[in-house]
Amino acid sequence: DVCLPPFLPGPTVAMNVQTAGLEMDICDGFFRQNGGCGYVLKPDFLRDAQSSFHPERPISPFKAQTLLIQIISGQQLPKEDTSKERSIVDPLVRVEIFGVRPDKSRQETSYVENNGFNPYWGQTLSFQVLVPQLALLRFVVEDYNRKSRNDFIGQYTVPWSCMQQGYRHVHLLSKDGISLHPASIFVHISIREGPEGDES
Numbered sequence: 001d002v003c004l005p006p007f008l009p010g011p012t013v014a015m016n017v018q019t020a021g022l023e024m025d026i027c028d029g030f031f032r033q034n035g036g037c038g039y040v041l042k043p044d045f046l047r048d049a050q051s052s053f054h055p056e057r058p059i060s061p062f063k064a065q066t067l068l069i070q071i072i073s074g075q076q077l078p079k080e081d082t083s084k085e086r087s088i089v090d091p092l093v094r095v096e097i098f099g100v101r102p103d104k105s106r107q108e109t110s111y112v113e114n115n116g117f118n119p120y121w122g123q124t125l126s127f128q129v130l131v132p133q134l135a136l137l138r139f140v141v142e143d144y145n146r147k148s149r150n151d152f153i154g155q156y157t158v159p160w161s162c163m164q165q166g167y168r169h170v171h172l173l174s175k176d177g178i179s180l181h182p183a184s185i186f187v188h189i190s191i192r193e194g195p196e197g198d199e200s
Contacts, residue, residue, distance in 0.1 A: 020176045026098055028177055029136050029157025043133040055100040058130045064195050067127040067137075069095055070188040071109050077116040077141060077172075077183050080151045089116030090144040091153065093185055095125050099135035099160075111144035128195050135160040139170050141185060154180045165189050 034040055045051050071093045079089050094108035105127055112119035129135050138157040142150035154172030167188050172180045 025155055025157045030159055033159045033161050058100055064128055064130050065132050066192045068190040070124045071121045072186045074119045074185045077153055080153055088114040091119050091141055092144050094140045096138040097127050097135055100131045103129050103135055132160040154183055
């Protein structure tokens with residue numbers, strides 16, 4: 001399991017994380033909600049001594065939400081494996097949810113063959129999130145490889161509290177968290193109250 005950064009206020013904390021990767025992406029993404037400085041308070045229900053919240057069985061008063069993400073297109077995606085000079089990116093997008101155990105999930109689009117300049121997916125991914133206050137959303141773009149592991153192109157991680165609905169450009173970061181400008185993906189984000197198919 002991935003450990004989320006500390007939530008409690010207090011003295012400066014030295015994180016023993018030196019290597020770029022998933023854990024650092026989540027840490028950096030989590031602290032985007034406060035501009036990358038200071039601390040982030042736990043949500044109210046985790047600071048309430050009378051709270052009966054249990055992360056394995058999150059129940060009322062929390063209201064599930066359904067997240068719909070339409071992955072529309074990509075723009076100027078770089079080729080990471082420069083050893084293959086003439087090869088072209090076959091990009092796919094994976095969306096991952098991190099939070100309480102029941103919320104952890106991932107889905108991905110199909111790949112677009114030989115198009116890193118302006119690939120089009122037009123696919124909608126759907127997630128049910130029980131505790132959005134603790135959820136983070138991670139977009140990962142990879143170069144599909146049918147013979148071996150996919151090559152990482154870029155990622156962007158954002159807390160649920162920072163997500164804005166509507167049409168958005170997601171600007172990608174490298175493995176080291178450096179901007180890959182102008183590389184981005186174009187998405188539409190919609191959040192609905194209640195589980196999918198619940199019209200009440």
